[in-house]
Amino acid sequence: MLELWGRKNAYNVQKAVWALAELQLDYVQHDVGSAAGDLTSPQFLALNPHARIPVLTDNDAVVWESNTIVRYLAAAYGSASLWSGDALERSYAERWMDWELTKLQPDFIALFWGYYRTPQEARDQQAISAAQQRCAQHFELLDRHLEAQPFVAGETFTMGDIPVAVCLYRYFEMGLAVDQPQHVLQWYQRLAQRKAFADTIMQPFDDLKGRLDY
Numbered sequence: 001m002l003e004l005w006g007r008k009n010a011y012n013v014q015k016a017v018w019a020l021a022e023l024q025l026d027y028v029q030h031d032v033g034s035a036a037g038d039l040t041s042p043q044f045l046a047l048n049p050h051a052r053i054p055v056l057t058d059n060d061a062v063v064w065e066s067n068t069i070v071r072y073l074a075a076a077y078g079s080a081s082l083w084s085g086d087a088l089e090r091s092y093a094e095r096w097m098d099w100e101l102t103k104l105q106p107d108f109i110a111l112f113w114g115y116y117r118t119p120q121e122a123r124d125q126q127a128i129s130a131a132q133q134r135c136a137q138h139f140e141l142l143d144r145h146l147e148a149q150p151f152v153a154g155e156t157f158t159m160g161d162i163p164v165a166v167c168l169y170r171y172f173e174m175g176l177a178v179d180q181p182q183h184v185l186q187w188y189q190r191l192a193q194r195k196a197f198a199d200t201i202m203q204p205f206d207d208l209k210g211r212l213d214y
């Protein structure tokens with residue numbers, strides 16, 4: 001049995017929720033994190049010593065780190081769709097997952113927390129503008145990549161699209177006037193036609209606005 005630990009409105013949990021939906025897998029969700037439940041209980045720390053969500057359990061197997069969970073699901077259940085058995089082809093998806101984690105996400109989280117999650121009176125406008133500029137540069141780079149192909153890894157949707165597009169949805173929808181580069185926008189519109197993306201990611205997140213607690 002598959003079980004997912006983490007509140008569904010958490011950025012990193014959403015990656016796993018979307019991958020599970022793409023693969024049409026049944027799972028039990030445990031609403032932990034934030035007010036929903038303590039991540040420092042001995043029971044949770046036994047699953048993830050980093051006290052972070054998401055965590056996926058697949059019977060006795062325990063997997064943490066959101067992009068690793070996406071990779072695990074794709075490898076275990078998505079060999080015909082999200083995953084490629086060819087090492088080079090798979091790397092086309094993986095490099096964008098690693099880029100999301102190491103480059104895009106830190107700057108986006110600075111923007112999201114600085115602007116969206118911080119109450120208006122406490123915002124640091126200079127830090128917000130700097131983070132917004134860095135995010136714009138990241139999406140310009142992605143735009144140049146997507147000029148030549150419809151999805152991040154090539155002609156078809158793969159696991160590589162998931163982490164970057166989770167970020168993109170919030171970037172476009174959090175109410176800031178951000179640039180929407182042409183090919184990134186077309187990619188977003190392509191993804192919006194996917195039922196799994198619409199059902200799991202294109203959802204309101206205004207309960208997080210102006211809220212600094214998890």
Ligand SMILES: N[C@@H](CCC(=O)N[C@@H](CS)C(=O)NCC(=O)O)C(=O)O
Nearest residue numbers: 010011012033034052053065066214
């Ligand atoms: N690198 C980790 C980061 C995990 C992370 O920071 N998760 C946040 C939610 S997005 C969390 O656990 N927050 C604590 C909470 O929600 O209580 C991953 O990608 O899984």
